[in-house]
Amino acid sequence: MEELILKLKEQIIEVLNLEGMTPEDIDENAPLFGEGLGLDSIDALELIVLMEKNYGIKLQDANQGREIFRSVSCMAEYISKNRKF
Amino acid sequence: MILVSKYCVMRRHTLIEDGKLIFESNPDLKYSEFLSAVYRNLQLQYPKFFKMDELSKTGFLAAEVLLSGRTDNRNLQNENMPVYMICRSSSLETDENFELTTGAEYFPSPSVFVYTLPNIVLGEIAIKNKLYGENTCFVCEDFANEIVFDYICQGVRSACPNEALVLFIDQYHGVGEVLAVLISEQRNENDGITGFTIEHINELLNKH
Amino acid sequence: MSLVYQISDNLISPLGFTTLSNFDAVVSGSTGLKYYAEGSLGVPEAFCAALIERLLLHEQCHAAGIPQDYTDFDKLIILSATLALRNTGIDSSSDRTVFILSTTKGNISLLAEGFTKGSPDKRLFLWHSAGLLSDFFNNPNKPMVVSNACISGVSAQLVARQLLLSGRFDYAVVVGADLVSKFVVSGFQSFKSLSQQVCRPFDAAREGLNIGEAAGTIVLGRASGVDELPANNLYIAGGSITNDANHISGPSRTAEGLYRAIASAVKTNNHEEPGFICAHGTATPYNDEMEAIALNRVHMQHIPVFSLKAYFGHTLGAAGLIETIIASQALRQSVIPANAGYNECGVTQPVAVNTETKAYACSSFLKTVSGFGGCNAAMLVKKKEVN
Numbered sequence A: 001m002e003e004l005i006l007k008l009k010e011q012i013i014e015v016l017n018l019e020g021m022t023p024e025d026i027d028e029n030a031p032l033f034g035e036g037l038g039l040d041s042i043d044a045l046e047l048i049v050l051m052e053k054n055y056g057i058k059l060q061d062a063n064q065g066r067e068i069f070r071s072v073s074c075m076a077e078y079i080s081k082n083r084k085f
Numbered sequence B: 001m002i003l004v005s006k007y008c009v010m011r012r013h014t015l016i017e018d019g020k021l022i023f024e025s026n027p028d029l030k031y032s033e034f035l036s037a038v039y040r041n042l043q044l045q046y047p048k049f050f051k052m053d054e055l056s057k058t059g060f061l062a063a064e065v066l067l068s069g070r071t072d073n074r075n076l077q078n079e080n081m082p083v084y085m086i087c088r089s090s091s092l093e094t095d096e097n098f099e100l101t102t103g104a105e106y107f108p109s110p111s112v113f114v115y116t117l118p119n120i121v122l123g124e125i126a127i128k129n130k131l132y133g134e135n136t137c138f139v140c141e142d143f144a145n146e147i148v149f150d151y152i153c154q155g156v157r158s159a160c161p162n163e164a165l166v167l168f169i170d171q172y173h174g175v176g177e178v179l180a181v182l183i184s185e186q187r188n189e190n191d192g193i194t195g196f197t198i199e200h201i202n203e204l205l206n207k208h
Numbered sequence C: 001m002s003l004v005y006q007i008s009d010n011l012i013s014p015l016g017f018t019t020l021s022n023f024d025a026v027v028s029g030s031t032g033l034k035y036y037a038e039g040s041l042g043v044p045e046a047f048c049a050a051l052i053e054r055l056l057l058h059e060q061c062h063a064a065g066i067p068q069d070y071t072d073f074d075k076l077i078i079l080s081a082t083l084a085l086r087n088t089g090i091d092s093s094s095d096r097t098v099f100i101l102s103t104t105k106g107n108i109s110l111l112a113e114g115f116t117k118g119s120p121d122k123r124l125f126l127w128h129s130a131g132l133l134s135d136f137f138n139n140p141n142k143p144m145v146v147s148n149a150c151i152s153g154v155s156a157q158l159v160a161r162q163l164l165l166s167g168r169f170d171y172a173v174v175v176g177a178d179l180v181s182k183f184v185v186s187g188f189q190s191f192k193s194l195s196q197q198v199c200r201p202f203d204a205a206r207e208g209l210n211i212g213e214a215a216g217t218i219v220l221g222r223a224s225g226v227d228e229l230p231a232n233n234l235y236i237a238g239g240s241i242t243n244d245a246n247h248i249s250g251p252s253r254t255a256e257g258l259y260r261a262i263a264s265a266v267k268t269n270n271h272e273e274p275g276f277i278c279a280h281g282t283a284t285p286y287n288d289e290m291e292a293i294a295l296n297r298v299h300m301q302h303i304p305v306f307s308l309k310a311y312f313g314h315t316l317g318a319a320g321l322i323e324t325i326i327a328s329q330a331l332r333q334s335v336i337p338a339n340a341g342y343n344e345c346g347v348t349q350p351v352a353v354n355t356e357t358k359a360y361a362c363s364s365f366l367k368t369v370s371g372f373g374g375c376n377a378a379m380l381v382k383k384k385e386v387n
Helices: A002-015 A041-055 A063-066 A072-082 B031-041 B049-051 B054-065 B092-100 B119-131 B148-157 B199-208 C019-027 C056-061 C072-085 C108-113 C126-136 C152-165 C182-190 C256-267 C285-297 C316-332
Strands: B002-011 B014-017 B019-022 B083-087 B134-141 B163-172 B175-185 C003-012 C034-036 C047-050 C097-102 C144-146 C171-179 C214-223 C234-243 C276-278 C302-306 C364-371 C374-383
Touching: A002 A041, A041 A063, A041 A072, A063 A072, A063 C056, A072 C302, B002 B054, B002 B199, B014 B054, B014 C019, B019 B031, B031 B054, B031 B175, B031 C302, B054 B083, B054 B092, B054 B119, B054 B163, B054 B175, B083 B119, B083 B148, B092 B163, B092 C108, B092 C182, B119 B134, B119 B163, B134 C126, B134 C234, B148 B163, B148 B175, B148 C152, B148 C171, B163 C126, B175 B199, C003 C019, C003 C152, C003 C316, C019 C316, C034 C072, C034 C302, C047 C182, C056 C072, C072 C108, C072 C171, C072 C214, C072 C234, C097 C126, C097 C152, C097 C316, C108 C182, C126 C144, C126 C256, C144 C152, C152 C214, C152 C234, C152 C364, C171 C316, C234 C316, C256 C285, C256 C364, C256 C374, C276 C316, C316 C374
Parallel strands: B083 B134, B083 B163, C097 C144, C097 C171, C276 C302, C276 C364
Antiparallel strands: B002 B014, B002 B175, B014 B019, B134 C144, B163 B175, C003 C214, C003 C234, C034 C047, C171 C214, C234 C374, C364 C374
């Protein structure tokens, strides 16, 4: 799981253009939206693309993403249970 | 008469404000790296910058040079100031980048798609500077379009206060340039740097 | 006081090639929207869209003498302008006539045929299309394109209005168009903002928009006053373009930009209320909610409102024009179209959604539009009353 969390942090930094951030800067239990990284609606949609492109998980809409994207840990847990590759 | 009261030119790895060189980078830098270098030089704290495409970064930085310090200053802030832009290539490079996300590996990117409209530049400037007024994007073969100039001048005359921000901007594959001008209606020609005419705008561009 | 009025118009959509055929279709409740299965246009996911029959388009263009090797987009805008200018007696080759093109993506579908980075097909440049348009009519003025996302069609009319009022031109031919393409459908799908059914503006069950293609042309002229206009003639009484200054894709939760645009548009008309409102009403959860908030902020929640998106889909750069054209026809004929697809209020603030097409006499309407980049526009169109 730790390996997945690290990889996920790297992928998030890349697809969301979080300039100057390293995986160490991201607390995997901190909220991704609202406080924490302060991501917005377009970021949420990009995370949906990330889930499908990198893990084969297809989410229908941003609402479904709300629970899954609560934190990096939440995402990693969901991915490890549902990943297609 | 409509005069240019302040201007900023960003092209060929230099950033100029009112005729003075305020930043110059190594000419070997890629355009994207040059944009980041300008961002750091201006000491901006605006992470959203890194989500923008190169066209928006170009316009955003030029507007920043002209407008910084105004938003939070009640005496200077003009929330209804019209902002206009004239560009040639629209968002073509970003269009190509988006097209590439819909190829055989089909994963269309929303963060790229949102920038496939040139007027997003104006949106980014409006957000940062809290500008609620007119924002109009013209796409022309070259900046020397008298009809657009005419329209902008009329816009300034009917704005209150009589002031506007205009961007002459283009960006496509590693080549970007922008001339941003703050223009206003003045009685005396000495109250501005130069007149807002096609001739003078070309002079400012060619000078730098 | 000088004003700018509508001389003629044209609308091309899957519902027809003239304004009247489109208007009749709307009144009879027809839709140009169809379901397209997975794989259509190269898009893996199914979608609902309104596409113009290409064979009919090519036939009409051939009859109008439009070069056959022009792209569908370039043919469409020239055809629409041709049909609008017919019988107006306007000299389209005069320097006192200006052509203004409103579009978001022009010939973007050319990218799907393959491209070389750094060596663009010149037909991808929007001003190139505007050039073909004005050249077809031998017009000497430099072509002008307004590209302001989904508000382009109204923006272009307001730009034209200003240029006419200043006396620089006597006539403006404002043409707007956008086509459905894999590019655009994919983009909106990535935003999860499309519905696979016919859209339902303002409805509780709405789940997104549909993309449509269309072209609209409005020919505008200038008169020295209302008295100079023939009865039943329509003129632009006010208009405003604003920005939310909030987010590049999501509309302001307080509808700041649209509220300001509407307030400003009606200010010049002594704050007189419009007879009806032709809303943007894209049927996304956020847009319709934002519009309801804006209408309540200007105390217009009781004024009959409708969206035309369930008939045409969202036609992007054409939307502001074709919807003005239909609303104008409704104003002339003293009719108000139904907001198709509406059953139950799905916005948190009350709005008077008009649910059936019926007789309705009034003297003005408000057109509202909103778009990516946080832009908004509102335009008031008035009818010269018969005394």
